[in-house]
Amino acid sequence: MKDLKEFNIHFVGLKEGSHLFHYEIDNTFFEAFNYDDFLNSSLKIELNFTKKSTHFELNFSASGHVNIPCDTTNEPFDLAVNSAISMVVKFGPEFNDDNEDIIIITYEANKINISQYIYEMIVLAIPQKRVHPKVLDGTMESEALSKLEELQIKEEKNVSHETDPRWDKLKNITTEKNR
Numbered sequence: 165m166k167d168l169k170e171f172n173i174h175f176v177g178l179k180e181g182s183h184l185f186h187y188e189i190d191n192t193f194f195e196a197f198n199y200d201d202f203l204n205s206s207l208k209i210e211l212n213f214t215k216k217s218t219h220f221e222l223n224f225s226a227s228g229h230v231n232i233p234c235d236t237t238n239e240p241f242d243l244a245v246n247s248a249i250s251m252v253v254k255f256g257p258e259f260n261d262d263n264e265d266i267i268i269i270t271y272e273a274n275k276i277n278i279s280q281y282i283y284e285m286i287v288l289a290i291p292q293k294r295v296h297p298k299v300l301d302g303t304m305e306s307e308a309l310s311k312l313e314e315l316q317i318k319e320e321k322n323v324s325h326e327t328d329p330r331w332d333k334l335k336n337i338t339t340e341k342n343r
Contacts (some may be wrong), residue, residue, distance in 0.1 A: 168196055174261070178215050185211040189228070197283050201290075203240050204231035210280055215315045220253040222278070224285055234296035237308040246256035246291035251281065
């Protein structure tokens, strides 16, 4: 991962209180993390950074869209992204980010880089299964959907659902023991 210096917040010079930061994110941001799932992206990030005497409160919000391929048809589509996270930054003897809500930075630190938190917020806002909206509402016509429909297993109408009498006897064994 490259050092994304524009995401450094030098908090030493900031007065106590609320400070608003705005960022525009595109694919070059994700390339720094070697993340190439997005074909295109356009996101606006807003950070409300509240400095207090003993800690900081960070409230992130993201809005925009990412262009991704559909898992069913491989057709690209724009997926709206609206996400928000909050965290607290405290001071301690060593850096620790094991807890997702509380980040501990060293006493000697004079800045914090927020790029990792923005990256995680956006990537975790994307659903695991990415399905084109036209596939969901049934209006998409594509070669992939036609082939899936052709290969779909169809129920046979004249199949008898009778069970083998030998299995029925075995089922009775377990119920007879419980009596």
